Amino acid sequence: MxxxxxxxxxxxxxxxxxxxxxxxxxxxxxxxxxxxxxxxxxxxxxxxxxxxxxxxxxxxxxxxxxxxxxxxxxxxxxxxxxxxxxxxxxxxxxxxxxxxxxxxxxxxxxxxxxxxxxxxxxxxxxxxxxxxxxxxxxxxxxxxxxxxxxxxxxxxxxxxxxxxxxxxxAPQDWEEKAIVGDLINAKDHIVLVVPIDNAAPKGRLILPQVQVIRDILDYEGMCSIVKETELEEFLNRLKQKPFMVITDSQAFAKVAAITPLDIHLTSFSMLFARYKGDLNSYLKGVKAIGSLVPGDKVLIAEGCTHHRQSDDIGTVKIPRWLNEKVGGSLDYEWASGGGFPKDLTKYKLIIHCGACMLNRREVLYRLSNAGEEKIPVINYGILIAYLNGILYRTLAPFPEANALLKKIKKEN
Missing domain, CATH: 3.40.50.300 (P-loop containing nucleotide triphosphate hydrolases)
Structure with missing residues (x-):
């Protein structure tokens, strides 16, 4: 307990x-x-x-x-x-x-x-x-x-x-939802790609990775864990292709290039976008990226407080990738832990982490607040997949979300 x-x-x-x-x-x-x-x-x-x-x-x-x-x-x-x-x-x-x-x-x-x-x-x-x-x-x-x-x-x-x-x-839906278990069948083989770099905690896995492993086991699935540098050799050694590959979003580009197209591909962050919040709500942020111009104010929100590395995902990598996409520097602000701005009206976009350290009600509250102010929100994994041109592919395990994305693109 x-x-x-x-x-x-x-x-x-x-x-x-x-x-x-x-x-x-x-x-x-x-x-x-x-x-x-x-x-x-x-x-x-x-x-x-x-x-x-x-x-x-x-x-x-x-x-x-x-x-x-x-x-x-x-x-x-x-x-x-x-x-x-x-x-x-x-x-x-x-x-x-x-x-x-x-x-x-x-x-x-x-x-x-x-x-x-x-x-x-x-x-x-x-x-x-x-x-x-x-x-x-x-x-x-x-x-x-x-x-x-x-x-x-x-x-x-x-x-x-x-x-x-x-x-x-107590709320009727208090029982835990599945993270990935409802997307797989018993005996399905899932490969987890876990980069071990300077940002990885010493001697342990991070919480989302541990929870995904347990969820797969709870639903009678099988899983293997490799670093992104060993993924290609590992897949070549397998007699039978795995059902799905789940990766850290930061390694999306490399993992997508290695993983055959007939294997489902998604990330821990995208799974948690659905588990802790509302995956479909985050997709609306995709539309906002195309309208960003240099100087626009963007909020990057993380549910935890951790030691920042030199190439931190929230403060360094995402701003760098998004600036390259926009063609200039955006004006970033950051919120971490339980902190979240009350006034969201100044932001053109909110980028939110997987929220593994927040409970679902708090995440939905944040999404609701942003929705009331008509401020689009996008999740780390969805953003990184979009910037790498693989968003449709990584949403394939989620048919409803994939259909919504197509509708959003069509409306554009």
Whole structure:
């Protein structure tokens, strides 16, 4: 359970006023002293993440947040951080101080959660201080129009009922989608091309590669792993051609030249574009590339923060390749980790990584924001395949996306 990647867990965020008992609730749910608890209002200043397991949901990420009634300049910044958590929340829990009842802050956060179509559960905390908690629970359900349960984080009363409501209200599509398993058949042979260069971490594979290997095995496929420098010799040694070759997008040109046309070819980044976001949405960015001119502002967004190498993909290679395509220098800005600009209107194009470190809701939120502003977004793998003239070929494993690309090209 502890080795399940953060981005692959259901994100359950806990919201409420200061001293409503959010941190105490996390400790009660996890049965550990995970979150700092104090009678002083505003003890939690930044979102706190705790990995745990709630059966039958499985691995989840519980997020503790600052109080929505925080005050002062710093308080306002904390509230902004708290509301940003909604961008990655799969299930929201609103903690209400039972001694004070439903507040304006509680109503506002429930309305915001509903507006974003996030499942939500209400918790009336501190019922050990109340004589008639059942009536307050009923009134809160009628007021907020959500499932509500009364709990005491001191005695543990109601915690198991809360877990039941969390399971009941969890998003219906919480189970993991396939990364590549739905594209292959049992016993299909998949070759993974993994460059080992200065950017490769010492002694291990990167997360997308590991997850693809596991997904292939889960779907009864077979896989081999080679460096791009050994691919040609490896394919020549095989008695039977593999069904598919999956490569790091940076090696697309070399791998495409080596891989026979009757073997499916795609990249880890393109698989994750579908797994974590919406592959079809990224294709709309293809159209935007043709209209770019030198000086246009472009955002390059990466879901992780890592040490930049001298020939880094996001800060060096992609800008170099895209500048060559446009015929001049574009004006680049970068966002990494959980950071993502609120104002997207100044950008002509957003280029996004495979997002292996982000959960799907956060990726879809970013795509939705860009869509509302009519800012096209393209994925690393799709962009690199397009620049190398092999986009149709690398989309062959995804018939729906291939058909959409043809339609986009036709409209142009």
């Amino acid at each position: 502890q080795t399940v990647p953060k981005a692959n867990r259901i994100h359950i965020a806990i919201f409420g006023k200061r001293n409503a008992g959010k941190s105490s609730l996390i400790n009660a749910l996890t049965k550990q002293s995970v979150a700092l608890v104090s009678d002083i209002a505003g003890t939690t200043t930044d979102p706190v993440y705790k990995a745990m397991e709630i059966l039958p949901l499985g691995p989840v990420m519980i997020i503790d947040t600052a109080g929505l009634d925080d005050e002062g300049t710093l308080g306002k910044l904390r509230i902004e951080k708290t509301l940003e958590v909604l961008n990655k929340t799969d299930l929201a829990i609103i903690v209400i101080d039972g001694t004070g009842g439903v507040s304006t802050f509680d109503r506002e956060i429930v309305n915001e959660v509903k507006k974003r179509k996030i499942p939500v559960v209400g918790v009336i905390n501190k019922i050990d201080h109340l004589k008639t908690s059942e009536k307050l629970v009923q009134q809160s359900e009628e007021t907020l129009q959500i499932d509500v349960v009364g709990v005491s984080t001191v005695t543990g009363h109601g915690i198991e009922l809360l877990k039941g409501l969390m399971i009941k209200n």
